[in-house]
Amino acid sequence: MEMPTVVRAGKTNSLVDVPGIRVGQAQRRGDGWLSGVTVVLPPPDGAVGGVDVRGGGPGTRETDVLDPRKLVEKIHGIVLTGGSAFGLASIDGVVNRLADHGIGFPVGNGVVPIVPGAVIFDLSRGGDFRSTPDAALGAAAYDAATDDVSTGSVGAGTGAVAGGLAGGVGTASAVLSDGYTVAALAVVNAAGSAVDPRTGLLHGAADGLPGEFDLRAPDPAEVERWTGPAEPGRFNFNTTLGVIATDAPLSKAGCGGLASAAHDGLARALRPAHTITDGDTVFALSTGVGEPLTGVDQRAVQIVAADCLSRAIAHGVLAASDRPDARSYRALFPSAIR
Secondary structure, eight states, X not given: OOOOOEEEOOSSSSGGGSTTOEEEEEEEEETTEEEEEEEEEOOTTOEEEEEEEOSSOOOEESXXXXXXXXXXXXXXXXXXXXXXXXXGGXXXXXXXXXXXXXXXXXXXXXXXXXXXEEEOOOTTTTSOTTOOOOHHHHHHHHHTOBSOOOOBSOGGGTTOEETTXXXXXXXXXXXXXXXXXXXXXXXXXXXXXXXXXTTOOBGGGGGOOTTSOOBOOOOHHHHHHOOOSOOTTTTOOOOOEEEEEESSOOOHHHHHHHHHHHHHHHHHHSBSOSOTTOOOEXXXXXXXXXXXXXXXXXXXXXXXXXXXXHHHHHHHHHHOOOBTTBOOHHHHOGGGBO
């Protein structure tokens, strides 16, 4: 059987090109704040999920439930948040909102929403160490969920930094020749660099679909002026987060494999990745119905997931806003923008 190939990007080239997926974001800036929350919501009946956590500094919640050996088959949301360990509190707001709507795992007379999440390290980037996402900000991100995805310095990417440049939220999608859609969303906050120090081009743009990244090699003088990735320790700890979604039917084990494969795209777009100060975490969701794909039938979805995550990371850096403590790619390499 011939392996499916990528036909095109989805309609919005974003995570919500997978039917039933919505994304909500909320952030706070000023008065010591520079952080936020990004929420990914599957259809109300949930989605099969998986995860792969790498690097030496992860901050996560409810990832063990995604182990194929565990009871729960579906999850009801994913939260990506700033605030390091403090930011895990934002997940409570999403859990409560879902419960209020009767969405979750049935238990007795109620439901328990299953909402895994992970954090980036962005403490003090707005000035106040303890100005971190809480349940209220998580609830605000839930309330903002739509079938549209803002990119750049928003949501969990509000205070993100990628190798000394401003990081942020990015997304991308692909439609396969067999009709399945694969998409990725990334919160780019890496110790490694998204930029090739020799050329000034974004690593992830090399995986772009035809015409997707209308970039050119920047002026050599701009590359020479760039100081390169931040020196070790300058931005403390890091972590890049990703969510892969597909309407291809996958089991929990298949979603775990999809998350693992997508890390290859993360490592192509950010160099180095998975370091001792990164807690790089990738989640995967399948909204597909029917018999789950098995064996080599999963391969095309895995390959495309890695490419989508690489592209999403490049979009996140390209869309990031310029700020004094972390200059944007567009500000440092203006000649790269056509």
